[in-house]
Amino acid sequence: xxxxxxxxxxxxxxxxxxxxxxxxxxxxxxxxxxxxxxxxxxxxxxxxxxxxxxxxxxxxxxxxxxxxxxxxxxxxxxxxxxxxxxxxxxxxxxxxxxxxxxx
Numbered sequence: 628x629x630x631x632x633x634x635x636x637x638x639x640x641x642x643x644x645x646x647x648x649x650x651x652x653x654x655x656x657x658x659x660x661x662x663x664x665x666x667x668x669x670x671x672x673x674x675x676x677x678x679x680x681x682x683x684x685x686x687x688x689x690x691x692x693x694x695x696x697x698x699x700x701x702x703x704x705x706x707x708x709x710x711x712x713x714x715x716x717x718x719x720x721x722x723x724x725x726x727x728x729x730x
Contacts, residue, residue: 668695672708676718676728683725 671693675684686706690697695705709726712718718726 680728
């Protein structure tokens with residue numbers, strides 16, 4: 628029992644040290660000018676389609692509307708997110724590369 632307690636206390640000390648190191652490496656308050664967090668991005672996409680339910684979007688157009696970087700890699704990530712929404716039934720695909728809110 629004593630050995631288990633000593634091992635657990637050592638592990639907790641290691642975790643506390645790791646937390647301090649990560650806190651020092653992470654910018655305070657997050658990156659203001661960086662891309663939004665994943666959940667925030669998903670919510671922004673949903674909000675864009677809710678605000679424009681009859682409009683069709685391409686991934687790049689959606690990036691411009693949301694103010695996200697229009698580089699190829701981020702646009703491809705958004706395409707994957709749109710495909711996920713398509714599979715979940717939130718969106719339809721009226722044309723190749725176009726997405727619209729399912730009504």
